[in-house]
Amino acid sequence: MISQFNGKQARVGLIVNSSQIVTEPLYYRVAPAKVNFYASRILVERGVLEDHTNMEREAFRAARELATARVNCIAYCCTMSGILQGIEGNKEFCIRMEKETGVPTTSTLSAILDGLETLKLNKIVLITPHQAEEHSAEERFFQANGFHLVKSRSMKLERARVPLVTPREIYQFCRENWDEKADGLFISCMNFNAMPCIGPLERDLQKPVLTSHSTALWKVLRLIHVKESLPGFGRLLTEYL
Numbered sequence: 480m481i482s483q484f485n486g487k488q489a490r491v492g493l494i495v496n497s498s499q500i501v502t503e504p505l506y507y508r509v510a511p512a513k514v515n516f517y518a519s520r521i522l523v524e525r526g527v528l529e530d531h532t533n534m535e536r537e538a539f540r541a542a543r544e545l546a547t548a549r550v551n552c553i554a555y556c557c558t559m560s561g562i563l564q565g566i567e568g569n570k571e572f573c574i575r576m577e578k579e580t581g582v583p584t585t586s587t588l589s590a591i592l593d594g595l596e597t598l599k600l601n602k603i604v605l606i607t608p609h610q611a612e613e614h615s616a617e618e619r620f621f622q623a624n625g626f627h628l629v630k631s632r633s634m635k636l637e638r639a640r641v642p643l644v645t646p647r648e649i650y651q652f653c654r655e656n657w658d659e660k661a662d663g664l665f666i667s668c669m670n671f672n673a674m675p676c677i678g679p680l681e682r683d684l685q686k687p688v689l690t691s692h693s694t695a696l697w698k699v700l701r702l703i704h705v706k707e708s709l710p711g712f713g714r715l716l717t718e719y720l
Contacts, residue, residue, distance in 0.1 A: 489703045492545030492553040492582070493518040494538050496527070499670045500642045502556055505692060509674065511707040514700070519544045526638060527559040528613060534560055535572070539579060546580040552702040553577075553584045556669045558691045559613055561588025562620045583702050587669055587691050590698035594715050595626070598687045600663040605631040606653055607667040608641045617667055629661040641668065646675040653680055653688075663687035669695070678711040687714050 495502055497520045506516050519541035523530050534557070542553055553576065555561075561569045569588045577584040595603070605621060605628050607614050614633040621628055634652055636644065653664060653676065663686045666673040674692040681688050697715050700706075709716040 487513065489514045489705060490548065490550040491516050491699050491703065492542070492548065492550035494541045494545070494553065494555045494557075495520055496523040496534070496557055496670070497521060498523055498638070498642075499556065501670050501672050502692065505672065505674060506696060509709060509712060510696060511700070511705055511709075513707075514703070514705060517545060517548050517550060526613075527557060527563070528616075531560060531563050535564075538572075539576060542576050542580050542582070542584070546582050550582060552699055553580065553582050554590075554695050554699050555584070555586040556695060558587045558591065558667050558669055559609075559616070561586045561591075562616055564588070565620070566592070566624060585695070585698045585702060587695045590694040591665070591667075591689065591691065593698060594689050594694035595663075595665070597719050598663060598689070598715060600665070600687060600689070601625070602627045602629050602660065602662045604629055604653075604656065604658055604661045604664045605667065606649075606656065606664065606673075607633045608636045608644065608671045609633050609668070610635060610637070630656060630658040632656040642670045642672065644672065646672055649673045650676040650679055654683065657684055661686065663689065666690040674712060677713040681713055689713065689715060 495518050503518050521534050521537035521541050569586055573584045573586050618631050669691045673690040677688045693713055706720045
């Protein structure tokens, strides 16, 4: 397979929505120096709910492009897309992409579910930046798949505002909406700059905190066998690589 990692430098392929501006600079800032990221974009003009069918088709075009760069793994970086596919649809999507490219593939949703299972988090506080329809879709997904939402809150942001919210604002919103009865906190969305909040939130809440970015990066590092922990970004990235 073209995805074999040589142990010195790794190439990670990211499939990102065209409007997404958080993931690439964030990962370059926080990931181990031996990991390089290469992104291919898929056009999202209206939103994931409206453009989902076209997104899935374009994702395979993006994956084939990344395969020509001989990446060691591919990550499909859209939480909501996986939510809309459902667990089985998401699994089939990743399997098909891996078969077509010969490259180990994960999705954000696969990483989130693996991260929640690894940390044994069932009773969670869910935080999203979304408007009502997208937030409700996430609520339904987690509830339908056996998770207990102790509390679920959204910042109800317009799409263009989502990537501009500061980590400080996200931290404050999470603190205000935390519930001690939860096992942990999950902050959704790959265009939401929540990963820098993880360290301060885990310190203050004394519970695990996961974000779409932290789980996707954790899964990628495991796929390419990079075991360098990332202090300050939560238990998942310090204790479970």
